[in-house]
Amino acid sequence: MAGALIVVDRVSKRYTTRSGVVEALRDVSLGVSEGEFCTIIGPSGCGKSTLLAMIGGLATPDDGHISVDGAAVDGPDPTRVATVFQDPGLFPWRTALENVEFGLELQGTPRAERRRIASDLLGPLGLRPFAAKYPRELSGGMRQRVAIARALALDTKIVLMDEPFGALDEQTRVLMGEWLLEIWRRTRKTVIFVTHSLQEAVSLSTRVAVMTARPGRVKLVLDLPMDYPRAIESPEIVALRAKLWGEIREESLRAIAEST
Ligand SMILES: Nc1ncnc2c1ncn2[C@@H]1O[C@H](COP(=O)(O)OP(=O)(O)O)[C@@H](O)[C@H]1O
Ligand SMILES: [Mg+2]
Structure with missing residues (x-):
């Protein structure tokens, strides 16, 4: 992780609300190298947006450190990081x-x-x-x-995308993914991409980080070394998607159980 373009080192984040303290993230570490397309998946409420906000300098960790390009993040820096939100x-x-x-x-x-x-x-x-x-x-x-x-x-070298295609219809999403892949391959930007779509995760990413239910931790990180464009029906990709779904299903069930 040392030497990565983006380093998230043992970061925790809590929110104090009127009904108590919400522990959003606990001890999250992640290194993203230059040129990577790193996708983060995890159940709703596990802290994905919080993590991106902290990498983008829009929020501050309670514990741990985040650095971008060797410098500690201490606020938004539009010359280094661009962000796309769902809205x-x-x-x-x-x-x-x-x-x-x-x-x-x-x-x-x-x-x-x-x-x-x-x-x-x-x-x-x-x-x-x-x-x-x-x-x-x-x-x-x-x-x-x-x-x-x-x-x-x-x-910018880095683009953070928080469910950018979340509001689009399925066909448009697939086309947007193809276009994004094309831009990414051409520009070699470093992308951190949050999505609920496993199809997007397996067709776009060089790595996928799966997060646990809240408090969010990194459950596992999978490398996806396959060439692009990827045949999404290939046995390798199908198996990978099944693996991701197994992990996400478990965490989503936990998130639902805890919210009811
Ligand atoms: N500004 C805030 N104040 C209080 N609680 C918040 C705030 N932002 C997020 N949370 C809570 O922190 C948890 C993580 O939120 P978020 O990062 O938006 O998760 P995700 O993007 O994975 O759905 C959720 O329980 C959410 O309700
Ligand atoms: Mg979110």
């Missing part, structure tokens, strides 16, 4: 293209270059015809694709 969070008064350009504007990228980068990202997403539309004129799936393009436009 696209677009500016309603900006067009799709202007939303994609937003971060570049903050970074002071000249207008023509901004336009070029943003337009190049819209094309493969099927968004070019919608470049001049406002968020209210776009479908949910299109809005999310704009949000992903906006994060990628920043050209």
Whole structure:
């Protein structure tokens, strides 16, 4: 883990609420190397979003340390880490293209270059015809694709994606996954990706970390050295998915038992 681009070292996190203390994460360690596509799966409420928020500098661990690129994380750093959430969070008064350009504007990228980068990202997403539309004129799936393009436009080494396709229909999700894979292979960004979809996990990841029910711990980490694009019906992938499902099923049952 030492030398990894992202190092999560024995991190714990608790939330104090009116009804008591919620232990979200306990003693979580994870190292993610440069260029990896690391997927995190685990039952709802196990602390996946909390973990990403801490890596992105939006929350602070109670115990343990997180470092990115050799430096301790002490707040959001948009030059190193871009984030995509399930909610696209677009500016309603900006067009799709202007939303994609937003971060570049903050970074002071000249207008023509901004336009070029943003337009190049819209094309493969099927968004070019919608470049001049406002968020209210776009479908949910299109809005999310704009949000992903906006994060990628920043050209950070690291992209954190928290259930980015969670609100999309199944077919759109598969296409989005193919497109993301293509971008990732081209740019070699380091991605941490949270999903509930085992299909996404096995087709996209170089590694999958499975988390336990709350308090979230890393239950196991699987390496996926297979080539891309992956034949999802191959025996190897089918077996891997079955293995992941066995682990997740156990934790999800535990999470449900504890919440009732
Ligand atoms: N700001 C917060 N205040 C209090 N509790 C929180 C807060 N954020 C998350 N939690 C709780 O911490 C646990 C982990 O949440 P979260 O990280 O969102 O899990 P996941 O993304 O895996 O569903 C949950 O029980 C959630 O209710
Ligand atoms: Mg979450």
